[in-house]
Amino acid sequence: MADLLRSRTVAAALGLFTHFIFNSGEWDHHVHLLVPGGSLLFGALVAFEYVADPRVFTLFQAFQVVATAAAVYLATLATSVIIYRAYFHRLRKFPGPFAARITKFDTISRVIHGDYQLYKIIEGFHKKYKTDIVRTGPRELSVASADAIPLIYGPMSKCRKGVWYSGAYHVEGASLQTTRDHQDHRERRKAWDRAFSAKSLREYEPRINRHTRLLLEKLKEHAKEQSVRISSWIGFFAFDVMGDIGYNRGFGMLEKGEEDEMIELVHKSMANMSTFGHIPWVVGMMLRTSVGAKDLLTFMSLVQDVLVERKKITPAEPDVFSHLIDDTKEEIPLQLNADSRLMIVAGSDTTHATLTWLVWELCMHKDAQAKLRKITDELAPNKSFLDAEDVANCPHLDGAINESLRLHPAVPSGLQRETPPSGITLPDGTYIPGETTVWMPIHTLQRDERSFPDPLKFMPERWTDEAPEYIKDKRAFIPFSAGVYNCVGQKLAMMEMRVVMANLLRSFEMDFAGDMGEAVVKKSRDAFTLSVGALDVKLTPRYKN
Numbered sequence: 001m002a003d004l005l006r007s008r009t010v011a012a013a014l015g016l017f018t019h020f021i022f023n024s025g026e027w028d029h030h031v032h033l034l035v036p037g038g039s040l041l042f043g044a045l046v047a048f049e050y051v052a053d054p055r056v057f058t059l060f061q062a063f064q065v066v067a068t069a070a071a072v073y074l075a076t077l078a079t080s081v082i083i084y085r086a087y088f089h090r091l092r093k094f095p096g097p098f099a100a101r102i103t104k105f106d107t108i109s110r111v112i113h114g115d116y117q118l119y120k121i122i123e124g125f126h127k128k129y130k131t132d133i134v135r136t137g138p139r140e141l142s143v144a145s146a147d148a149i150p151l152i153y154g155p156m157s158k159c160r161k162g163v164w165y166s167g168a169y170h171v172e173g174a175s176l177q178t179t180r181d182h183q184d185h186r187e188r189r190k191a192w193d194r195a196f197s198a199k200s201l202r203e204y205e206p207r208i209n210r211h212t213r214l215l216l217e218k219l220k221e222h223a224k225e226q227s228v229r230i231s232s233w234i235g236f237f238a239f240d241v242m243g244d245i246g247y248n249r250g251f252g253m254l255e256k257g258e259e260d261e262m263i264e265l266v267h268k269s270m271a272n273m274s275t276f277g278h279i280p281w282v283v284g285m286m287l288r289t290s291v292g293a294k295d296l297l298t299f300m301s302l303v304q305d306v307l308v309e310r311k312k313i314t315p316a317e318p319d320v321f322s323h324l325i326d327d328t329k330e331e332i333p334l335q336l337n338a339d340s341r342l343m344i345v346a347g348s349d350t351t352h353a354t355l356t357w358l359v360w361e362l363c364m365h366k367d368a369q370a371k372l373r374k375i376t377d378e379l380a381p382n383k384s385f386l387d388a389e390d391v392a393n394c395p396h397l398d399g400a401i402n403e404s405l406r407l408h409p410a411v412p413s414g415l416q417r418e419t420p421p422s423g424i425t426l427p428d429g430t431y432i433p434g435e436t437t438v439w440m441p442i443h444t445l446q447r448d449e450r451s452f453p454d455p456l457k458f459m460p461e462r463w464t465d466e467a468p469e470y471i472k473d474k475r476a477f478i479p480f481s482a483g484v485y486n487c488v489g490q491k492l493a494m495m496e497m498r499v500v501m502a503n504l505l506r507s508f509e510m511d512f513a514g515d516m517g518e519a520v521v522k523k524s525r526d527a528f529t530l531s532v533g534a535l536d537v538k539l540t541p542r543y544k545n
């Protein structure tokens with residue numbers, strides 16, 4: 001054994017063998033075991049060498065022998081991994097940046113230097129390599145082809161959710177969104193579908209109206225100022241609505257005009273996630289060691305407290321958790337914490353970003369603002385406040401919201417999937433091997449002129465009878481994703497966004513205050529959902545009261 005430890009051939013062979021083992025299966029969420037396990041083994045081998053090798057007299061000599069073996073082992077492992085990923089990997093035929101073939105840390109460096117806007121970096125790759133498929137990681141592809149959507153996200157897709165989703169299982173269990181078990185998802189989705197059925201939406205309507213009225217009241221107060229940070233007020237609205245509809249907990253942010261502690265934590269925690277979220281094992285380690293994830297862990301525990309409180313009451317108006325909580329059971333299952341966090345983030349940051357971007361677009365295109373206002377003015381002209389029913393059937397309003405969702409999707413980089421072991425073949429004959437991580441870059445797909453002619457133009461008319469020729473392939477419009485994992489809250493989101501936007505237009509003329517909303521363009525951060533940058537506007541009330 002002592003001789004084996006001194007053999008560089010054995011160390012190198014073990015390095016190659018380890019690479020062979022790591023090459024199959026999912027190791028991302030075992031790094032926390034591998035690192036201490038390797039250190040323990042190192043210590044044990046030093047002790048063994050000291051005791052069993054007659055050529056060794058001091059601990060330092062034993063350490064030197066084991067360290068040399070470890071260095072040869074690690075160098076062989078690293079060289080083997082690098083050469084294999086760069087030149088022999090099953091994805092080698094797909095173009096992409098050289099460094100990305102070898103490590104995902106390449107993405108992190110680009111994200112940090114690219115204003116945390118991964119979606120723009122990915123779009124740049126598709127343009128640079130002039131291809132729909134780019135290799136963005138050692139075993140990862142970005143697929144920007146509308147033809148591939150049914151195969152990757154569609155209802156009959158054989159792809160499953162990728163390893164990205166399981167980063168927080170050990171802390172909070174799996175949410176409806178993060179569960180990778182198809183059957184588990186199907187079972188749980190039934191309750192969520194009930195929570196967002198037409199009947200449930202009607203029950204949530206009064207809450208949306210109440211919060212919208214309060215938003216308008218607050219904006220009217222602040223309209224006296226030269227500049228109103230409308231992005232913050234929309235954010236307060238979005239989170240207040242979700243807290244209320246979700247589990248009957250008003251965050252009171254609109255009332256106070258400031259961010260609730262819980263929501264502040266969500267946003268702080270997202271900063272780190274926007275940097276490291278692309279490497280699942282790093283996220284797993286952050287959550288296990290709490291390094292860089294303190295805010296997220298505190299948020300998770302606050303959510304748990306909120307659920308405990310919520311379980312004690314029966315709200316006067318039903319909320320989403322009325323459908324999810326099992327009243328016959330004393331305990332709140334772990335996965336409900338995850339669902340609760342999902343609801344807040346999925347339901348608020350998304351509508352917040354979409355509405356903020358829509359205000360930005362309408363300030364950028366004053367003619368579009370005037371046209372939309374004229375059309376919404378004609379909806380229930382005698383009412384001072386437009387409720388969900390008044391705005392339910394206005395194609396031009398929906399067109400404007402769709403344009404914001406198309407040009408500025410709230411989940412811009414797409415959703416991670418893994419191909420089935422047999423791989424998939426795209427309609428153009430391209431074969432994507434099995435167990436490949438694939439992302440469909442929603443931002444790029446929705447700005448593709450093959451699907452949307454004049455793609456960068458904000459044009460609500462393309463969604464109405466006025467200019468339908470500006471949509472060539474509607475399949476490429478997937479802001480809410482598609483298939484069985486699509487957004488369960490999309491009807492609620494549309495209802496909220498219609499009511500807010502129609503009433504904003506009815507109440508105010510909107511214009512940029514100061515610059516042309518540069519922070520929205522430059523400071524929005526891609527943290528899976530988009531943390532939208534600040535937008536300041538000048539609001540001119542249209543009516544005295």
Ligand code: HEM
Nearest residue numbers: 176177346347350351354410411415480481487488489493
């Ligand atoms: C502009 C608004 C919204 C956009 C763009 C949006 C987008 C999305 C997308 C892209 C997904 C797929 C996530 C994935 O596969 O990993 C998703 C899922 C989900 N969304 Fe939304 N969303 C919005 C609003 C809402 C609202 C208001 C809610 C209400 C709570 C909500 C709740 C959910 C839930 C629970 C899921 C997980 C569904 C599942 O996995 O079965 N979303 N959303």
